[in-house]
Amino acid sequence: MRYFDHNATTRVDPEVIEVMIPFLQTHWGNPSSAYRFARPVKQALQQARAQVASLIRAQPEEILFTGCGTESINTALHLGAMVGRGQRHAIVTLVEHEANLRYAAYLESQGWEITRLGVDGQGLLDPQAVKDAIREDTAMVSVMWANNETGVLLPIHDIAMCCRDRGILFHTDAVQAIGKIPVHVDEVPVDLLSLSAHKMNAPKGVGALYIRKGTPFAPFLYGGGQEAGRRAGTQNMAGIVGLGKAAELASVRLSQKNQVGALRDHLEQGMLRSIPNLKVNGHPTLRLPNTSNVCFGGIEAEALLHQLDRLEVAASSGSACSSGSLEPSHVLTAMGLSPRQALSSIRFSLGIETCQEEVDYLLQHLPEQVRRLRGYSPLNQ
Ligand SMILES: Cc1ncc(COP(=O)(O)O)c(C=O)c1O
Known part of the structure; x- marks a missing residue:
């Protein structure tokens, strides 16, 4: 995983x-x-x-x-x-x-x-x-x-x-x-x-x-x-x-230098380079060094999370399941994202154990998954 x-x-x-x-x-x-x-x-x-x-x-x-x-x-x-x-x-x-x-x-x-x-x-x-x-x-x-x-x-x-x-x-x-x-x-x-x-x-x-x-x-x-x-x-x-x-x-x-911030930046820049129509949610620098929340325009985050799960990648969205339907994240909507943008957003959060290979694996598979889902997402119809 x-x-x-x-x-x-x-x-x-x-x-x-x-x-x-x-x-x-x-x-x-x-x-x-x-x-x-x-x-x-x-x-x-x-x-x-x-x-x-x-x-x-x-x-x-x-x-x-x-x-x-x-x-x-x-x-x-x-x-x-x-x-x-x-x-x-x-x-x-x-x-x-x-x-x-x-x-x-x-x-x-x-x-x-x-x-x-x-x-x-x-x-x-x-x-x-x-x-x-x-x-x-x-x-x-x-x-x-x-x-x-x-x-x-x-x-x-x-x-x-x-x-x-x-x-x-x-x-x-x-x-x-x-x-x-x-x-x-x-x-x-x-x-x-x-x-x-x-x-x-x-x-x-x-x-x-x-x-x-x-x-x-x-x-x-x-x-x-x-x-x-x-x-x-x-x-x-x-x-x-x-x-x-x-x-x-x-x-x-x-008190020591660690690689979490550098790996998060590597992930974020890699996503921005390889995936069109992608937006980072949140201030670029006034942020924890481990967190990257991104909006993949035109797809449903839950579908992408499902695909990532099949590839043994765990990440999450801030949406909550309430009485059988998916509620957009209250944090992202408070920031002015539309419900659709919020439901297209995923949070990647790294830890002290996260290594370069894991980030590279994600960067290798993510663009293809996003492209395929955009191909047949109802949000693009
Ligand atoms: C900002 C914040 N506050 C509070 C909590 C709740 O902590 P706990 O799971 O230990 O009850 C969480 C857990 O996700 C959190 O992220």
Whole structure:
């Protein structure tokens, strides 16, 4: 399988698996237990917290482990809703992940007012739009660091500064940015930041929420006193240890030069050279180095993905299946693409393991597949 879907999930790094196994086989105690058998488990929990904190330059006690990126985002928005002093207005963007948009819609159903900011044709958000949308009753702002479909980076630093000045809680969904670009909370004054392990070569089913010291908190899950009373439920120790190791590996990789950006550019330029009527969706440079979202005019993305699957190439489109029909990506339509253009777009996302041969294989087969589909696509009739 030539895997070009690293924004969907990543393979667990062998070094991550290695550190996880003892926490399934030997050190299977409960980290909350007081006896000696549980001591290495408790120590591993502390170490993982320090490793994740170090990646984003936070303090270990500012890291809360969760069950996934979605839970981190829901926890952040829930917290914003609970600790507000009667304010019931929130600002998000139209290009957020469903984990954000659906929780915002839930708040709306509870009487909140939600402002959903749009982006321009390149997927960029004007920070002035956030400033202009802030009202007396704004309780929180939540804007993602990098978009999962296009890789476009949002102006988190400017928004964070503005929210800090106005005393408004600011959350960022950094699930896609973490491990791909430097994300440092000592430089960008966010209050809350969500991340997910399975996007950074660690296992699925574990995430973290960074909560800046001094931020008021309201739990999302009630029960035991784990995570300093902030998230009930016995911790997924193997997953957390894996996330800690992945964070450590990501810190090292980010300090070294890697080939992901060069391979993505090689893929994109190769596609632009060999396939007519092709357009890259998203800003050319203000983008994650691993993501390329392209619109293949005149074909259905699903048909091309099917052909690629037969050639053992995995990629994806941002369209969602809803009640039997295909809905165009909300991110691409927010950027002004027509539903037809959005349904003709595919995301290729590379990872640290992607190699030149895989990119060359894709470039060798893609033009022919596109030409054949264009020959008999109903979109061309
Ligand atoms: C930007 C973004 N936020 C949140 C999530 C949800 O993360 P998880 O799958 O860990 O719940 C994803 C996953 O695709 C994502 O891409």
